[in-house]
Amino acid sequence: xxxxxxxxxxxxxxxxxxxxxxxxxxxxxxxxxxxxxxxxxxxxxxxxxxxxxxxxxxxxxxxxxxxxxxxxxxxxxxxxxxxxxxxxxxxxxxxxxxxxxxxxxxxxxxxxxxxxxxxxxxxxxxxxxxxxxxxxxxxxxxxxxxxxxxxxxxxxxxxxxxxxxxxxxxxxxxxxxxxxxxxxxxxxxxxxxxxxxxxxxxxxxxxxxxxxxxxxxxxxxxxxxxxxxxxxxxxxxxxxxxxxxxxxxxxxxxxxxxxxxxxxxxxxxxxxxxxxxxxxxxxxxxxxxxxxxxxxxxxxxxxxxxxx
Amino acid sequence: xxxxxxxxxxxxxxxxxxxxxxxxxxxxxxxxxxxxxxxxxxxxxxxxxxxxxxxxxxxxxxxxxxxxxxxxxxxxxxxxxxxxxxxxxxxxxxxxxxxxxxxxxxxxxxxxxxxxxxxxxxxxxxxxxxxxxxxxxxxxxxxxxxxxxxxxxxxxxxxxxxxxxxxxxxxxxxxxxxxxxxxxxxxxxxxxxxxxxxxxxxxxxxxxxxxxxxxxxxxxxxxxxxxxxxxxxxxxxxxxxxxxxxxxxxxxxxxxxxxxxxxxxxxxxxxxxxxxxxxxxxxxxxxxxxxxxxxxxxxxxxxxxxxxx
Numbered sequence: 001x002x003x004x005x006x007x008x009x010x011x012x013x014x015x016x017x018x019x020x021x022x023x024x025x026x027x028x029x030x031x032x033x034x035x036x037x038x039x040x041x042x043x044x045x046x047x048x049x050x051x052x053x054x055x056x057x058x059x060x061x062x063x064x065x066x067x068x069x070x071x072x073x074x075x076x077x078x079x080x081x082x083x084x085x086x087x088x089x090x091x092x093x094x095x096x097x098x099x100x101x102x103x104x105x106x107x108x109x110x111x112x113x114x115x116x117x118x119x120x121x122x123x124x125x126x127x128x129x130x131x132x133x134x135x136x137x138x139x140x141x142x143x144x145x146x147x148x149x150x151x152x153x154x155x156x157x158x159x160x161x162x163x164x165x166x167x168x169x170x171x172x173x174x175x176x177x178x179x180x181x182x183x184x185x186x187x188x189x190x191x192x193x194x195x196x197x198x199x200x201x202x203x204x205x206x207x208x209x210x211x212x213x214x215x216x217x218x219x220x221x222x223x224x225x226x227x228x229x230x231x232x233x234x235x236x237x238x239x240x241x242x243x244x245x246x247x248x249x250x251x252x253x254x255x256x257x258x259x260x261x262x263x264x265x266x267x268x269x270x271x272x273x274x275x276x277x278x279x280x281x282x283x284x285x286x287x288x289x290x291x292x293x294x295x296x297x298x299x300x301x302x303x304x305x306x307x308x
Numbered sequence: 309x310x311x312x313x314x315x316x317x318x319x320x321x322x323x324x325x326x327x328x329x330x331x332x333x334x335x336x337x338x339x340x341x342x343x344x345x346x347x348x349x350x351x352x353x354x355x356x357x358x359x360x361x362x363x364x365x366x367x368x369x370x371x372x373x374x375x376x377x378x379x380x381x382x383x384x385x386x387x388x389x390x391x392x393x394x395x396x397x398x399x400x401x402x403x404x405x406x407x408x409x410x411x412x413x414x415x416x417x418x419x420x421x422x423x424x425x426x427x428x429x430x431x432x433x434x435x436x437x438x439x440x441x442x443x444x445x446x447x448x449x450x451x452x453x454x455x456x457x458x459x460x461x462x463x464x465x466x467x468x469x470x471x472x473x474x475x476x477x478x479x480x481x482x483x484x485x486x487x488x489x490x491x492x493x494x495x496x497x498x499x500x501x502x503x504x505x506x507x508x509x510x511x512x513x514x515x516x517x518x519x520x521x522x523x524x525x526x527x528x529x530x531x532x533x534x535x536x537x538x539x540x541x542x543x544x545x546x547x548x549x550x551x552x553x554x555x556x557x558x559x560x561x562x563x564x565x566x567x568x569x570x571x572x573x574x575x576x577x578x579x580x581x582x583x584x585x586x587x588x589x590x591x592x593x594x595x596x597x598x599x600x601x602x603x604x605x606x607x608x609x610x611x612x613x614x615x616x617x
Contacts, residue, residue, distance in 0.1 A: 011428055017503040018421045022433060025418040028473050031458070032450065033440035039449020053452060098344055105337040116603060117345040120352070123595050123606075125532035127554045131588040132351040134557060135358055135371050141581055143354055146370035178348060180610065187611040206329035240535065247558070263447050268539075273448060280446025288443045308438065 040284075042277035056274075063278035072262060073282070077235070080258040084234040086166070087173045088227055094174055095181030096223065100215055102182065103189045104207065115186075119179030129172065130244035137168070162255040169245060169256065176241070188222040189215060225298055225305050232294030235259065235286040259283045352596075359383070359586040363579035371581070382579050382586035393590065395545060396552035403467045403548060404530040411472040412523045416515065418473070419481035420507045425490060434482075441475050451539060466540040467548060471529060477522050480609065484518035485511060521609040524602050531595065553591045557584055 012019065039053055046059040067073045098118065102111055121129075136143050137158040145155035158164050192215065200210050237258030246256045248265065259279065266276035291307075299306035354373060358366065362377035369376065386393060421427060422434050444450070460466035488511065496506045512519070537551035547555065 015427060015429070018424065018427050021417050021504060021507070022421050024414050025437065025473060025478070026433075028414070029437060029440055031453070032470055033444060035457075036445040036449035036453045037443075039445050039452060042448060042452075052456065053449070094344075098341065101337040101341055104333055105341065106334065110338070110341075114341045114345050115607075116600065118348050119603060119606070120599065121348055123528060123532075123599055124592060125534060125550045127532075127534050127550045127557070128588055128592050131553070131557050131584065132355055135354055135585065136351070138371075141366050141370040143371045143373070146372060149370075175348060175351075178344065183607055183610050207327075207333045208329060211333075244554070260447075267448055267451060273452075277446060277448040280448050284444055284446050291442055308435070 039277070040281050042274060043281040044278075045274055047273035047277075059274070063274040064282070066275050067279050067282070072257075073279070075254070076257050076259045076262045076279075077286075079256065080237045080260075081234050083166070083169060083237065083258065084230070086170050087177075088230045088234075090170055090174050091177050091181060092223065092227060092230075094178060096185050096219065098178065098182040099185035099189055100211060102186055103215070104211070115179065115183065117179075118182055121176045121178070122180045124176075126240035126244040129176065129241070130247075133168075133172070133245055159249060160251050162252045165246070165252055165256045169241070172245060173238075173241065184226070185219065185222065188219055192218045221302060221305075224301060228294045228298050228301070229307070232291035233287070234290055235283055237261065239264065355585050355588055359582055359589050361582055363582050366581045371585075379582070382582040383590075385579065385583065386586055386590060392544075392552070393587070396547055396549045399464070399467070399546060400531060400549040403464065403533075404527050407468045407472060407530045408523055408527040410468075411526045412519060414473055415477050415522060415526070416481055416485075416512065416519060417507060419478050419485055420511050421503075422478070422482045423485035423488075424493065424503075437475050437478060454540065461540050462543050462546060464546060467533065467536050467546070468530075470536055471526075471533060474526075474529075477525060481515075481518055481522055485515060488514050517608065521605045524605045525609055528595075528606075549591050553587055556587055 042053055042056070043063055044058055044060060045056040046062070047053075047056045051057065102114060105111060134142070139145060139155065139157050139159065142158070144158065148155055156164070158168070196214050196218075197210060200214055205213065237260040239258075239260040242256060242258050242261045243264070246252050246261070248269065260283075263276050263280045263283070266272045266279065295307045354371065357373060357375050358371040359382055360378055360380065361372065361375035362379035363381065365372075365375065365377040418437075422430055422437075424430065454460050454466060454470065460469065492510055492514070493506055496510055501509070532550055533548065534550035534554050537546075537548050538554070541547055541551065
């Protein structure tokens with residue numbers, strides 16, 4: 001080896017095969033992630049098809065003004081954040097509860113079967129979940145109304161009543177994610193040192209004390225990390241869920257419209273490309289800020305588990 | 309509850325009769341978990357029994373957990389004129405097969421490079437990929453990129469390409485490959501093997517468990533995808549299964565037309581309600597059948613993912 005200055009091109013040559021192996025992925029993310037970022041300029045433009053992304057005339061902050069003045073910005077931001085907060089609290093609570101019980105019940109066979117059943121909804125597409133919702137909530141033939149009528153009560157018009165949907169969506173989210181989260185928490189519980197349990201048992205602790213004093217405190221680091229990361233994504237709505245449960249049913253928008261469904265509709269049905277881009281950019285910025293904050297919090301809590 | 313009595317008689321509890329608290333917890337555990345399990349599986353049972361109900365019974369009494377009038381009419385109609393459904397199946401199967409094979413190959417190749425500790429720009433490239441999960445241009449620029457610049461609207465490729473790589477899978481794969489000893493790569497290099505050959509002949513065989521897991525995650529995502537079709541597909545012959553189901557659920561006229569296009573002579577009383585449910589079952593069937601066998605790979609994936617790379 002010559003002892004000359006090791007330049008950039010020498011490195012390129014040295015790592016050429018590794019770089020070549022990275023090329024497809026780099027191209028992929030350039031095409032589908034980085035190049036589209038330049039399209040953010042659309043948020044500041046009056047889009048027309050002849051001008052395209054870069055030829056359309058600028059219109060300053062008009063798109064943002066329109067988005068905010070219409071009241072949509074506040075409504076969809078509030079809905080997105082509130083739903084995500086409800087999902088975080090309910091889903092994690094239920095998953096931790098189920099994981100602790102699964103860990104404590106003795107029967108191996110029962111444990112396995114339960115885990116399998118709880119995990120099933122995770123594998124189903126949101127379209128199928130939409131079909132299930134139709135089966136349950138349809139006014140004329142839906143199962144919920146069949147049961148209500150069977151009990152001598154009035155049928156409810158669920159697809160026309162916005163007030164029911166926050167509850168429905170929280171239940172659906174809990175249903176879909178229960179198995180997934182339970183398995184993650186179960187893995188965390190299983191990794192707790194069993195010596196601690198044995199020591200507690202010798203000291204005469206009953207099983208409830210053991211759960212409260214050992215399992216839950218040992219689970220807390222995992223919970224905190226997962227919750228903080230979920231908080232980082234609080235402004236990202238689950239489009240698949242909202243779109244398949246609610247669709248373009250305007251009667252329900254007051255309580256179900258999230259940023260993602262709003263952006264989608266503005267783009268595809270009302271064709272307001274500039275405003276839609278502005279709303280999307282607003283979401284990206286908000287999302288970026290919250291994930292940075294969440295990561296900062298994780299980093300302060302446990303450096304090794306931070307995202308970066 | 310039969311499961312609770314079974315537990316009381318289980319040998320472990322009989323051995324330590326003094327532990328009343330354990331028994332109380334067991335009862336709480338078995339009861340709660342049984343309730344949660346029913347909560348999770350009930351909707352599936354409901355859809356199955358609705359699909360097996362006679363249409364007139366549904367119209368009269370609604371969907372029921374136990375069908376009052378059993379009928380396989382919806383299924384026989386579906387299988388009598390299966391052309392449209394088969395085409396959607398064909399699209400989904402091709403997209404899933406191609407996407408999973410190519411996606412898995414690219415994901416693992418990328419992950420391998422990023423797991424090589426001797427690669428100088430390893431962390432820079434990692435950040436290049438990771439940054440896309442933190443910030444994006446949003447839906448509109450991405451949509452216009454695909455439609456106006458890549459001209460992928462109404463192509464099979466648009467169902468494959470945008471989902472091919474995912475940063476999360478790269479990270480999980482990378483953390484798995486980081487656990488393979490460096491010595492393997494190093495000794496192969498001394499023997500004169502190139503990086504790509506080391507990857508294909510040494511790393512891939514050693515990564516089989518992770519490949520199976522990530523491959524199944526990718527395959528499931530392709531199988532369940534309807535979003536790319538919603539945005540980019542308008543031709544009916546390119547509709548994947550889930551999107552076809554979505555269309556059929558949303559619009560009974562469409563269902564009628566689809567049945568006619570498949571060669572059915574359709575009068576006005578098509579059993580739409582039971583047909584919707586039967587279609588749902590047929591579209592989900594392969595997953596429900598494969599589920600017991602593939603489940604464990606997903607559990608592995610979640611536990612690797614939870615540990616973080």
